Each structure stands twice: as structure tokens, then as C-alpha cells.
Amino acid sequence: MPRNSSKPTVLIAVTASGAVRALSLGSTTGAALIRDAITLGQLDCRQVGSKKLIPVFGPCGLQEWFSTFPRATMKGVPQCPYS
Numbered sequence: 586m587p588r589n590s591s592k593p594t595v596l597i598a599v600t601a602s603g604a605v606r607a608l609s610l611g612s613t614t615g616a617a618l619i620r621d622a623i624t625l626g627q628l629d630c631r632q633v634g635s636k637k638l639i640p641v642f643g644p645c646g647l648q649e650w651f652s653t654f655p656r657a658t659m660k661g662v663p664q665c666p667y668s
Contacts, residue, residue: 598631598638604647622650 605615622628629645630637640646
């Protein structure tokens with residue numbers, strides 16, 4: 586039995602440059618997009634030690650922000666109903 590009853594909090598986060606690489610955004614434009622999203626409050630940014638980290642999941646996380654991007658579609662190709 587653990588000594589404390591609180592559950593640990595797991596922080597899954599990346600740096601801004603790591604987010605640009607993970608999302609395959611251009612280095613210059615991607616960094617500007619991430620910086621602007623942090624400034625506008627669309628992305629959360631936390632200082633952990635000497636690094637500023639962006640959470641991957643959550644309401645102001647990287648996954649929610651990236652899901653708002655428009656998706657390319659091709660004319661004449663049936664869309665998958667499950668996506």
C-alpha cells in the first residue's frame with residue numbers, strides 16, 4: 586500500500602522545436618505558428634526547469650490545436666466514413 590493516496594500526475598510534453606519536428610511543419614513557418622499559438626492562448630506553455638514545454642494532450646494541448654487544421658481533400662475520391 587502506498588504511503589500517500591494521491592495519484593501521480595504524468596506530464597507528456599514537448600519543446601516548441603520538438604513540436605515543429607513532430608508535426609512536420611516547416612522550420613521557420615512552423616516555429617512562427619507555434620509561437621503565435623502560444624501568444625494567442627491556443628497552446629499552453631509551462632516552464633519546467635530551463636525548458637518551456639507544450640503539453641501534448643488536454644484542452645490547450647498540441648493534439649487539440651493540430652486537429653483544428655484544415656485537411657486536404659481530393660475531388661472524386663470517396664471519403665472514409667470513419668475519419
